Amino acid sequence: MIEEPKTLRIARDLRRPTDAQIAAFQGQPTGFVLDAMMGAGAMSAAITPCPGLSAQACGPALVAGNRPGDLLATLASIHFAQAGDIVVAAAEGHQGCAAAGDRVMGMLKNAGAAGFVTDGPLRDLAGLQAVGLPAWCTGLTPGSPVARGPGTLGLPAYVGGQRVENGDMIVADADGVVVVPFAILDAVIAAVAKVAEAEHALDAEVADGLKSVGLIAEMLDSGEGIDWV
Template identity: 30%
Template sequence: MDDCGRVDDRQGTAARGHSAATLYEASTHSLACSASLQPAWPGAEVSGRAFTVRGRGGDNLALHHAVLQAPSGTVLTVDVQGAEYGHWGEVLAVAARTRGIAGLIIDGGVRDTEAMSQMGFPVFSSGTSVVGTRKDWFGQFGGTIRVGGAAVRSGDLVVADADGVVIISAEHAREALESADERVAKEAAFMDQLRNGATTVDLLDLPSIERTQSQSGP
């Protein structure tokens, strides 16, 4: 909980602490967003249920209203068509933090990245820009949007960290988390074997140089 009594999921409780890479590899139902979506500041990470917003490039009125509409603990997940404007900055980040919003994923530009880093508000965007925006269109909330090339619906699980942004459909989220739990346990045993001298070639049954040479003959 944050100091306003609202859920703050920046520590990854919605994803049980699993990384984006682990969840992507553990589930066949996960979607990886384009690498164009990057953390706005080093160390940013967030997980939670998506609250989807469809806006217009160069117009951020939808984002102001999304802050009012989104349930506490959700991740604002926004399609503004990758437009290179400063759709989101320190003012909206403070407003969102106060209302318990966990973070922002936006296919479009943001600004004030240093200020958001200092306050620890996690943002993933397709770029940064100082160019200002209009405030004309209220936008659309809920439903399916596309962010970084991946389809996202309100309620889907969103996990974002230094490795990328992953979307898992709401109906498969529990299954994905359980698969990730199993994967992490197996990887822990795998790491122990490596520390005790086993090789990745043997453990993964990869082709070896010696085996290949013996099969090809002199």
């Protein structure tokens, strides 16, 4: 006899970063965070901010793994979301129907979630805008999902080309979504501080009239790497 699989698999340990680690990423642009990880961590450019909503969110990932066209795990995330969580709802890239709609967003906001990220589209734009929960998705569609499962909550999933584990930091803004793995949070926090310092210094130089790129100036001066034709 083959045992019927369970509809939901839920991790017992829904790990989260410390409050200090979470605070360290607040307000950091995705570009700074990405540079601090040497260019790694960006989700697909197809995942963009939902129109008319705030394009700024940062918090620990609560990962909901769904089958294409299903949202059972996302519904389960409503019962486990903690204040400040970013629900990352994997839909295996399915574009045939919405990964969620305005009522799900409303309940997640009521539960304290700080944002929502999915590799599928959303629906009910007017309702989404009324709720106001920041959300990143692949677009909009009127298609409605089902809630049959199976699904997972708190277990790893692939979203937008990135493996996301529970407790990873999600940093999202108008440029897109970046995933910072839990295991390297402290190293990235240290690195992003240096990136921010360098970027702000360069911003000041540009504002003061800088019009020369060091790398190109050196190549022109030395002649190395240039082929005049």
